[in-house]
Structure formats: C-alpha cells, structure tokens
Amino acid sequence: MKPLLEVRDLRTTFAGNPATRAVDGVNFTLDVGETLAIVGESGCGKTVTALSILGLIDEPGRIEPESVVEFGGVNLLTLEARELRRIRGAEIAMVFQEPATSLNPVLTVETQITETLRAHRTISRTAARARATDLLELVRIPQAAERLGAYPHELSGGMQQRVMIAIALSCEPKVLIADEPTTALDVTVQAQILELLAELQGRLGMAMLLISHDLGVVAGLADRIAVMYGGQIIEQASAAAIFERPMHPYTEALLKAVPRLDRPVTRLSAIAGSVPNAATWPDGCRFHPRCPHAWDRCRTSHPELTPTAAGDVRCWLTDEPHRRVR
Amino acid sequence: VAERIAPCPDDWCGTAVIATPAEADVLFPPSTQGDIGRSIIDLVFTRLADLGPDLNTVDPTSFEPRLASSWTREDSLTIVFSLNPSARWHDGAPVTAEDVAFTYEVYRDSLVGSPARPRVLQIAGVDVRDPHTVAFRFPRAYLEQLFDAVYHMWILPKHLLGAVPRGELVSHPFGRNPIGAGPYRFVRWRAGESVELVADSAYFLARPGLRRVIWRSTGGDMSAAITQLFSGSVDVLTYLPPEAVQRTETSDEIRAIAYQPSTFYSYLLFNFRDPADPTRPHPLFADRALRRALAVAVDRAAAVRAVDGADGIVADGPVSPAMWIYGAEYERLPYDAARGRRELTQLGWRDSDGDGVLDRYGRRLSFSIIVPETSAQRRRFAQIIQEQFKSLGVEMRITELDFNTFLQRAETGRFDVFYGSYGGDPSPASISEVWTRDAIGGFNFGSYVNPDVDHAVRTALDARDIETARGRWTDAVSLINGDAPAIWISCTVPKAGVHRRFENVSIRGDNLTATLPLWRVPTARRLPRDRYDN
Amino acid sequence: MNGQPLLAVDRLSKTFRSGGGLFGRARTIRAVHEVSFAIARGESLGLVGESGSGKTTLGRLILRLLTANSGTVHFDGTDVLTADRRTLRALRRRMQIVFQDSAGSLNPRMTIGSAVREPMTVHRLARRSELDTRVRTLFGEVGLDPILVDRYPHELSGGQRQRVGIARALSVEPKFVVLDEPVSALDVSVQAQVLNLLADLRERRSLTYLFIAHDLAVVRHLADRVAVMYFGKLVEIAPTPRLFAAPTHPYTTTLLAAIPVPDPRRARQRSMAGEPVGRSAGPDPAPAEPQPGSQPADACPFYPRCPHPAKDERCRREVPLLREIGVGRLVACHYADPSAPDRPPA
Amino acid sequence: MHRFVAARLLQAVAIVFLVGTLTFLLLQLAPGDPLSSTSSSLLVPRTVVEQQRRAFGLDRPILEQYVRYLGNLARGDFGYSYREHRPAWHAIRDRLPNTLLLAAAALVVTFGLGIGLGVAQGLRAGSRVDDVLSLVSLTVYSTPVFWLGIVLLLLFGETLRWLPVSGATDPVVYDQLSLLAQAWDRIRHLTLPAVTLGAIGAAATARFQRAAMLDVIRQDFIRTARAKGLAERTVVLRHALRNALLPVITLFGLAFPLLLGGTVLVETVFAWPGMGKLTVDAIHGRDYFVVTGAAVLAAVMVVLGNLLADILYRVLDPRTREAA
Amino acid sequence: MSRTLRLVWQDRRARVGLALVVLFALLAAFASVVASHDPTAQLDLVGKQYQPPSLAHPFGTDFYSRDLLSRVLHGARISLSIAVLSVAVSIVLGTAVGLAAGLAGGLVDQVLMRGVDGALAMPRLFLVLVVVALWEDIGVVGLVLILGLTSWFDTSRIVRAEVLSVKSRQFIAAARAVGLGLRGIVGRHLLPNIAGPIIVMATLGIGQMILLEAGLSYLGVGVRPPTPSWGQIIADGQQVLRTAPWVALFPGLAIVVTVLAFSLLGDGVRRALDPRSQ
C-alpha cells in the first residue's frame, strides 16, 4: 500500500553567508493512522521539516526543487498556491510549538476556529459556531460555548494549546503535524495534552507527525521514531527498538544524557561539545566531533542512511561494528 | 456645481477685494488701532469733516464736509457745526447733535481709553445747540482747532450705545457688528478671514462707486499676498515692496498707486542716556560731535535706493511729506563719508588694536540697534547701514525684536539706537510729541533735550497765523537736525497695488480708504465678481 | 562548623502589585506566601514547582534582590533583610546566584571576560595584575576555553553562556549559591554537562545550593532534599529519595506522575493503568495553571485540581499548614497519610 | 472600560490644568504684559495703559492673578482678549471649527495615505517599489512643512491655478452660493493645506506602518493562518492588518501634537483662519489669554486624541481590555 | 559598539546618510575656507542685488547683494551647531530625567511622568514659539538652550521605558547580586544598554531640530540676522520667491538633504541595533 504521506529528499536552505542548510535530505513516510515522532536537539531542523511539508517556508528560505512531498499521489511542493491552500488545514493540519504566539491575539477563539471551517467547507455561520463548540468539547475545554467568545490571552497556556488542537482538528485532517506541542507548558499540563492527542488520534484515526526534542514525550505516543541531527535523519526505527537498542551513537548518548526518575544514576553521561551551527556542518559525519567512536572515515566521508534489520541508521559503525569503543 | 448668484442690478456695481496681512482688532472707532481696522472704520463711520487730499491741517478751506454740512468760527475759542439733516445711521435713525456730544464724551472717557484721548482733551467741551447744531469749545486759541475737532473722532450712534456702561463699550458686540453713518454698511466679519461691506445706497452724500468692499486676510506672508494680487484673486494689496512695484510696470492688470502725501518717516534714534543706568549720559551718544559724524557718514541715498527703489525719498528731518511744513528751508546734514571719517579721527577714534573697530580710551565704537522684526523695510535698512558703518570702523550690532518687546525696550530706554518710524499724523504738532522735554516718558525715547527746541515748538504750537507757525517750525526742525539726535532715513511714499480696472483711483496718505468711495469700475471692464450683489 | 543551618528562612512573604497607574486599580499577586525552611551547610536543597509558583521570587528574596514584605532570612546567623549596605556587600560575596536565562543574565555589551572579572573588582579580591590569571583559572574550572574571554555573550552557545554565569558566581568564592533553573533552557545533551559540572563544583568547593527547577528528574540529581512549591507556598519538603519513593502531597504525586519517561513500554503501561495524570478523566474543572484571586483565600490552593480521594469541604474552608509527618518530612495537606508505606516509583 | 475612561478623563483634566499653569507661568516670566501691546504705529499713551492695567487687574500680585485665572479656567472662562476686545474664548471659538476641519482632513490624509502606503510597502518589503516609496516618504518627512506648503502653493495655486491659495472660503461669492457649491468651495480651499499638513504625517505613518506590517508578518500566528489554508487576502486583512494597526494607533495619539504644531505653520502659509494662525498672532501681539486659551485647548485636543487612541487600542486589542 | 558601526557601514542607505552628514559637517567646519565671500558682506548693493546663479555666485545673491553660496555654507555651521547642541542638551536632560524616573519608580516616577505628559500635551512648536517669541533677543546660545529645554520630554519617556525594560533583565540582577552599587550598575550595565535607542533618538532628533529651527525662522522668531541660518535665509527668500526663487531654494534643499541624511543614518543605526534585523 502506498503511504499516506511520503517525504523524499527534502532539502530546505536559508539564504545567507554562508547559506544555512537547515534540512538536508530528509526522507520518511507516514501511513494512515500511524504516529511518527521526529526527535532531535534544538536547531536540528525539525520545525523546518514540518513547515516544508506544508510549503510554509518564507523568505529567505527555499525548498530545493528536487524535494518531494507526496500526499495522496501529488507533490505538494509543485502545487499551485490555490490547490495547496485546499490541502492546508483541511487534509494536513498543524499544531505549533508556542500556543501563546501562534494564536492571533486580537481575534476570538470562535473566529479562529470557524475561519478554518469556512475556508474549506461550505457551512453557515451558525453551523460553524455549533461545530466550534463541539470541537472545544472534544478537546475538553469546559463551558465550551462560553469560551468561544474568549480571546487567547484570557486562556491558560494549556487551554490555548487545546484551542490550537481544536483548530487543527476542525476539518478532520488525515495528517496532524504537532510541532513540539508541549514544550511551552508545565509538566502536568504537558501530560494532559499528550494524552489528549493520543486519544484523539485513536478516535479520529488520523496519522500524526509528532515533533519533540524530548524522548520522554514521544515514548508513549510514537509508533516509529526518527532521530534528527544536523538537518538529517540519523536513525529511524520503531519506538521500542530505538529505546531498547539504539544503533547510532548519538541516539545512544541522548538516551543516557537524560536524567531519569526510573533509573537513578549518580552521574549523567554527557555528550561533549554542543550542537553545531546549521550553516557550518562539519565535513564527514556531522556528529563526528562529538562522537566517542569517531575515526578517520567519519571525519572525511559522509554516511548514508542505511537500512538494517532493526531500522535505518546513518553511521559507519554499521559497516565496521568493531570500531565501537567499549 | 450650481451657483446661486444675484446679479448686481444697476450701474453702481463693482467689488474691491483688499488683501491685508493681518486682520482688524475691533471695529469700535475710539479703540481701533491698526491701519486695517481704521480703513474699515473710515467707510462704515464718518467724521464731521475730513481733510482734503493734500492733508493740510491748518487751512480751513481745504477741509471737506461730511456729517457737518458747514461750520463757522464763532470766536477764537468756538467752532459751530451744522449737521447735514439727511444724514442717517444704517439702521435708519437720523444723525443728531446728541450723537456728536456723545461721541466726544466717549473719546475723552478714561474708561474707554481711546488712543486719541490726549488729542480730544484739547477740546474743552461740546455743546448741543439744537438737534442739528453743535458747538466745540477750546481752552486756547491755536491754528489746528478745526483739525482737532474733526479729525480724531468718527461719530458714534448714541441711540445704540448710550445705555452701555462706558467700561464695557470696548468689548461690546457692537465692535464686531458696527452700525455707522458712513458710505458703506457692515455686512459680516468672518474671524481671521474676511470683513465685508456693502455700499449704503441711501448714503446722504455722493453715492459710493463700488458696491462691495471685502478685506481678505492673506496672512503675514508677503509673497503669498503678492501672488494673490497678480493672480487676480484680490484687487488691492495695501503695501507693495519695491520688487513688486517693478513688476506692476509690465503688468496688464495691476498698477502701483502711491499713498499721497506720505505721512511717514523713519529714523535711527540715539539714546542720550546710558541704557544700563538712565541717570548717566550715554557713553557714546551724549557726544553731539560723534552723533553728527555718524549722521553725515551714512549714505542714506544709496540705502534708500536699494530698499525703496528708484523713487525712494531720503527723510530730511522729523517731518513727513504730508506735513504742510515739509520741504521748508530748515537745515539738513549732508552726506559726506569722508567728512564723517575725518571727524571721527579728530574726535580721537582710531583702530588702535587692529580689530577693524575704532576705539578711544579703550572703549570700542560699538553699539547695538533694536529693530522690529515685523518691518521688512527697517530690517533691510539696518543691515545696509550696518555694513556702511562697518567700513568706517563702527560696529553696529542688530537686535531684531518682536514688536512689543521692541516698544517696551524703547519706552524703558534700554537701547543704544532705536530704529523708529513715525507716522499717521499729518500735523507738525506731532514734533512736540517726540522731540521735546515734555515728551520724555512719552515718545521721546532717547531723552533728547534742547531748551531752544522746546521754546521754538511751544511758540509754533501757539502761533495764530500760518507764516509765524511755519517760521517757528522751521527753526525747531533746524535745531533738531543740527543736534542729530537721530539719523533720518526714509520718507519714501509707500505704494499699494490696485487692479487696473478701477477708475478714479487715488489713495490718501493717512488712510487707504479715505478716497475709496470715489473708485469705480467702468461697465465694460467689470469682472464676474463685480456683478455679484449681496 | 556548628549545627546551626547556613540559611534559615522564616515566614517569608512577597506580594506584587501589577497594573494600575495613578488612578487605576492594582491587582496584588501573592508570589511567595509565608515560606519557611532551612538549609544546612553543604546541603543542596531542590526547589520544584510549576511555572509561576514563586520559585524565582523566593530565590531573589533570599539574596535580597527583591524586598520582602515580611519574614526573615538569616545567612550564617546574619539577618540578610535588615543588613546595612556594608554588611550586605559582604554577604553578597558569600551568597551568589546563577540564572535560568543564560542569555539574559549576561550584559550583551560586555565581554564574558569582564563579566567574570567584574565581581572581583567590586570586592577588590585580586590585584589588577592577577585578575587575568584568576579569570583564566575560573574559566578552566567551569570548562570554558580561556581563549573565549574576549567574546561577547551572543557569540557563545547556551551551554557556554551558562558556564560563564557559573564562573561569575564562583569568582567571589561564595559559600552558598542559588541556582535558578540553571539548565532548563539548555538542550538535553548540554544539560547533562552542566549538571555534572554543578555536582563537581559542589564537591570541590563544598558549596551549599538552593537548586531551583521545574523538572523533578533534574532536581533528583543534585538535591539532598526537595521542597515542592505550589502557588506561593511550600506544600512538601522531604529528603530526595523518600520524596521520590513516597510522595505524600497530592500535588507532588501529580507532578511525579506527569513526568514523561523515555521508555515506551513503561509509558504505555502507565497511561493504561489510568494513573492520575493531572485530571485525565473528564474536562478540566479549572484552568490548569493557578490563577491568582480565582478562589477563596482560605481554601487549600490546590483544592480545584486535587485528585486526592479524601478531598472534602475542609479543604475548601481551611488552609492546610506545613506539618511534620516524619523525619525531615513536612507536608501541607489535611489528608496526607504519614504512615503510608514508601512505594516504589511507577 | 468605563472606569478606565473616567480615570483617564480625570488625568486629562489634571494635564489640562498643568498646561494652563505652564503657559501662564511662561507668560508671566516673559518680559512685558498684554498692555505693552499695540499693533500699529499709533501709540497708546502711557496713562491710558496704566488705567487699563488696573481695570484688568494686571497690577495685582502674580499669585492672585494666577488663582483668578485658574478659577476662571475651571468655570470655562478663558479670560479676555486684549486685541480683539472680547472674551478670549470667542476669538478661539471663531477659529476652532476651521482648525478642526483642517486637522481632520489632514488626519484623513495622514492615516489614509500613510496606512495604505505602509501596508503596500510592508507586503513588498525589499522590492524596488518599496525602496522608491521609502525614499520618497523619507524625503517628504525631511522637508520643512512650510517649505512643502510653499512648493505646493506655487505649483498648484500659482502656476497651474487649479486651487485657491489662501483662506478657507472665497469671501467674494461664498455667501451667495448654494449649499452644495459652498461645500465645494470649502473643499477646494481645504485641499492644499490639508495635503501639506497631512503629507508629512503620511510619510511618518507609512514608515511606521511598514515596520509594523513587517513585524506582524513574521509572527507565528500568521504562519498559523497560512497553515489553516486561508486565502492570502484573509491572512493580510484579518490577521496581519488588525495587528499591524495597533502600533499605528499609538501614532494616532502622538499625531495630535505634531498636527497642531504643523497647523501653526500651514495656517500661516495658506492664511487659513484657524487657531494656529490666531496663536501666532496672539503671541506676537501679547494677547495673553488667547495664548493660554489656545494652549489649553490644544492640550485638550492632544489629551482627547490620546484618549481616543487608547480607547481605540483597547477596542482593537483585547489584551489591554480590563477583565471586567 | 564596533559591531554596530560595522553593521551601519554595511547598510547602503546608512552609508549614504553618513557620507552626507560627514560632508555637511566638514563644509560647516571649513565654511570660511570653502566659501569665497564673507557671508555678511554686501558686495554691491545697487549692482548685485538678486543676481541669479552664475559662475561667480553659484547660488546667486540676495537682496543685500550677499553671496548665497557663502551664506548657505556658513548657514550649515549655524544650523548644524544649533541642532547638534540643542539635541545634546535635550538628550542629556531627557536621559537624566528618564533615568531618575525609571530607577526611582513610585511617586518620583509618577510626578515626573505626569509633568512630561503635560509638557507633551502642548505641541512642541507651540511651546518653543511661546518661549522664543516672548523672550527678547535671546541670541544663538539662548536659542540652543530653549530648543534643548523644550524637547527632552519624549526622550525622557523613551529612556524611562528602556530603563524599565533593561532594569528587569537578569544581568542587572546579576550585577546587584555580585555587590555592584547603583553607580556601577547605571554606568556599566544600564547606560551601555540603552545607548542604542539614545543614539538613534539623537541622530533623528538633529534632523527634526533643523526642521524646527527652520520653522521658527519662517515664523520670524529664530536666529536673528545677519547671522545666516538656513531657516533665516529661507525666511529672507520667502519674500521674493517668484522673482528670485534661488534665495529660498538652495537653503531649502540643504535642509531637505541634511535632514534626509540624518534620517538615513538614524534608521541605519536603528536597524543595526535591532536584533531582529540581523
């Protein structure tokens, strides 16, 4: 069966001196009802990937022409603006990282929900309003009907994010892209939102692209996980496989660096150095300056994403497993 | 856009739009001060009699009847006026002797505070003989009795103002909605914008030639006003600078009309008192020789030609061309820069430190002149004379002041040199208001005192025949000129710009509109605006 | 070394007025309300709570960077809040703070070298000639390359900037450091580096910490005891292992349960078991964050969100006070069970 | 909202009295007094002046004059115009409508043109058109307002003779025109001064609006709007413009002092019979209470303008509304 | 700071502005060398009145037969000095008041800012006009002082707002935490961080001040002749706009170009200081 959404060789650059190769050859697929999580540290290109799918890259950004985002058999990146608008919000919807800034501060919740509906469906004002109330109830906002008249600043962060989700769900999209939907929220609220997302996805049967920098956040939700580093996917596998048998040294280190409640350790294992700048990726493997296993080959030649039994990985260790330092 | 214009029905058509830089203050004759206000008042109100075109203040035959159809001298202290019985106020009421007596009371009332009050106080009393006869009594016999009796007062309607408390007259709404007995009726005053009059067809004397007169405020911007004059949106501009006068020579539409005879002269007045300490003489100008040296050194003719144009006239004393003594055989100081220079050297003024400015006993020949910034003409003269002095080694710093500050500095004696202008009054009696001991505290800002001058002026004022008076005035002026208490600069005749379609145009030196009722527009040359009625 | 705590905080309160000009009506926010606790020498106290609960305010009150409304703070026996200028200056040599926002806590117009140098000049801790060496030493100690001294803050990565903040705090050789969310703005990989550094420094310099964080897992690494703050009040204090093993206050329980575990199997188990993750079932009764003034003053502040089965009218009418329920364990809940057996973490 | 308006009105009254005091003080500190004023070469004798000085109470101690002045002001009495010999308020009242008309027309130019240009530029930021328009508006902004007025006057008034160059009406025919024709006459007279006065403001507004538009267009919620699949027109008009107008509203409040200052110059250039020209004349003529009256009235207008801006802001920006 | 300068220099429009500003400053400084005539010398009252531009007098001559090029050049000196000095006065005052209000807060802040509100409620030109017109013969120094004293209000507001925002930044708390006193905090941490907006305000303020001075001269209350300021020369030429348009044209152009230059420069500085534009 053909996947619902297929991203092939996605490359997005931002003009500058030197140009920033924010997303640099990303490939993945998303099947109906599936949840794919993209994780990675700040600046690795998660958000740009998500935006590129919907063609939301602004100047000075540019999606390279060879990139393909195939949805329902058409390449979204070559669609006309009007056609693309028909997909946005209706077929593929998006929930953003910062609910506080992603909602228009001067429009009521009602306007912001119903305008999506009215943009994609022929629906009367009253019907749209009724639907908006339903949506708010769906995302468990109490006294939904009254909240319709509220402005974003009158809502708490958690509620704002619920409104964002309601907007995204309004046209019952086939794909929901959630870009770090909980980073701006407190842990307790984060838990609520994550649970809500999981439940809604199950109920509505949509596919979800979940983006996060926090492995903990995606653990409970994702079917598959793609780990990004330096604008590329460096490892992709089922959730269980990633957590149990991480193949890429970076994935491994990331898992170890997170302080965990369930596994008390006296000393965290840190990854040396910091995430490099997207404008100046190092030659060879992009992780090599921080990798404990790196050898000459890693410094000079760039590994490809290689399929293995457990998943795909972008590391020369798959060729030369003996090089792994113990 | 549909207009709704009533056409002017008869021969007596024509509209004059007069551009004015400022607007009238108030249209209540005893209080009106500006030239603009006075030009309006002179049409709405009328005097008992008026001066003739030559502005002679001493010859009774040159006066023209207005409200008074005739007058007789009863004795040396009394003049009796017979009022024209057909004279009517614009509301229809007849003009009576009561109105005249009332007017006199108003003008002399300190609560009204009329600027003309000191002159009116020369009159001992006004008696109503009968409804159309009124007698003016004087405390002493002198030449200008008739002048003082008629010239300073425009007659006011007692039936409208008699009941108003004197203190409130000035601010009474009448002042913005006047009712007079003059050739023109007041129509409306749009604040800051325009004042409109219409000819009174029932006027008891010769019917005015123009149907409407409109004063239109063009703001203080002279070039804008000139633009409007030459572009035809106004008909009269009250003052034309020489550049614009030149332009009229080639203009088909506008010509320059002189104010004849001119009532003005301007002068650089020296302060005889030290501005820092008025009890002491001025460190420079108390010296008659220095004043004279400076006076002869100024090339006034060149300055006047530059500022006033080719027909500029150099003032030759405290006398304006309108005064009947103008041009008499009084002494004048010549222009002789070399002589000025020589005299300065003889007085010990030398440039000993090489800074370009003469000095003596460590004191530099340096002083400042105050000039009102409102007068473009005086500002220009000041700058030219400044340069002339500079070439002599005399430093004159120019201080431009707004008019009020300027006057205040003058009144309190805080100046070295004051650039004054005197005018409006066609009578030589005004000399006594400026150049005598009695005028100290008045307009003798420089505190100039010469007992001989005082004596000559007093005898001139008291003279009973013209020849004696002329002789005494000539003496006084010669004495003053010899002392050089001031450098007289210009008494050039000012010119107004007037549209060429008007006929029979003349302008009397003391008032723009004194002769305006005689102006006419021939039928053939009428513009659309001449055909509008009210 | 005596038995007296290094830092003793007693009934410390702070209210803010916000809004309102000359004529408008101001709102008061009780940011910190009657908070009392003590920190022993060499101890590290963790302070957790959600956003807006007053953690930062409390930290700043202790250093007297804000003026308290009431209460006392004693540092090594000295009354901090009433100290005169000279004493305060001396105190500030011994108490330091590291901020959450590493970019905002460094003057953008100052090189990081001078940022670290400045405290030493203020307190005249070194001669001019020695300053540079001292700065370099400090840089080395916090793991910064000394060649960076002339860089400006924006030319550094977040982790490096946070190290500069730490170096600046250490430059005056303090005894006590308030760490106000020092790692929450950092990427996980870098966060681990900084946490390790803080642990090392504490050991090397025998420092006392007040470690503020909203992430319980992070606190666990560095704190001997943990204090939980909710809505301006301390709701629970306990030694770290015991708190994680057996949280007693329902808020602490909620907090612990909400922390995502990077392990898919456990995560799934947990959510299927229907553990209290906030109020997972049914709609929220109230906005998730505490809203000042939205409830009666004498109610338990956690009342609206409390999942405790025993919650009742009393919680609405009576504010629970912090009471001792075990050795070194305090809790502010009417129904917290002191005898509950320590549970293993979920 | 009511509370807010009431509080602001109270503040406004305080400001107005402050301005009254300030001008009163300035005038007292300045040399001379109203009666040292005469506007012609015919001088008023000193005795008359002294007498009037007494009549108007100008010989009283300053404090007494001040208290009397404030008391009068509180009762809406602006004092007496020594030049026009009537209540200062009447002198002002006669000119006020003209200035309001001019200011209103200029505001329309300022914001109509300014916002339009600014939005257009903001959406095309960096393009050739944007560059040219930026330079043009910056040049206009750098031009002395009276100079601009003179240039327009020479061009449209004198050379092309399309429009009248002075006054608010044509006094020759105005009173005989039909209502419609009168309105047309007024519009023709209003055009040049309003454009002159408004152009500089429009340049400033355009610059501001462009920046605000650029600012908003980069915001997250615009991306959200695009992600919803909204038409570009909706994104610009509903989402971007509403937010980008907010900072410009502040400018609306700030525009009043600039505008009123500008009227002083523009009214002088075009002989517009308004308060600006009245004020200049009054200052020169030491017509004290017209000066203070005009200052107080200007302050009232500025304060009202600010209030209006604040209210507008509150209406357009729900974040600043009080939770009532 | 050097970074800011570099950014300014990289900005094409700012570079043009800077170049023009420097050019005018140089012309002003060396006016007496560049100009061929004494700006007040009346060369030939009768023969050389209102000469149109020619080789001998590139900008023509005025009523007094003075060389206009020399006058415009010397006018640059006067106009620029007045603008720069009065902006200096206003910036110093505004910064002082803004700092005081922002740092002290509470009643001091309220009182100062309400006072500023009042002053701002009066149109600036109006305020200056009242002061300048009523005081007699104030001279250039007086004019500078009055212009400066009546234009610091908005500066103080902006400085106050900046102070409030910078004050709440963490590095200020950090500086206090290490024991720095008020003076140290203001001098080392506060001022350098609000310098940007102040510099922008100063640069743009100079342009506005030139315009204000010209407006005053137009109304007849600015610099007194024969001192040539640009506004003064325009006011002179105003009278003969039709017959001798060059008199008012050149100083007018000088004003437009100079103010434009300062605006370009000020905008450039603003862009350079705005982190979002980087």
Ligand SMILES: Nc1ncnc2c1ncn2[C@@H]1O[C@H](COP(=O)(O)OP(=O)(O)OP(=O)(O)O)[C@@H](O)[C@H]1O
């Ligand atoms: N508009 C832009 N202009 C220039 N560079 C950009 C732009 N947007 C993103 N980038 C760069 O692209 C790279 C990837 O950014 P992206 O926002 O996708 O990261 P991310 O993984 O979402 O990080 P975070 O976790 O911080 O959200 C970064 O280096 C960023 O600096």
Ligand SMILES: Nc1ncnc2c1ncn2[C@@H]1O[C@H](COP(=O)(O)OP(=O)(O)OP(=O)(O)O)[C@@H](O)[C@H]1O
């Ligand atoms: N200067 C201030 N003026 C007014 N209110 C303030 C001020 N500082 C803090 N507050 C309020 O006091 C409360 C406590 O704030 P505080 O910053 O201490 O919380 P926090 O626990 O540190 O939160 P976070 O985790 O977001 O840093 C909040 O409601 C906050 O809005």
Ligand SMILES: [Mg+2]
């Ligand atoms: Mg992102």
Ligand SMILES: [Mg+2]
């Ligand atoms: Mg905090």
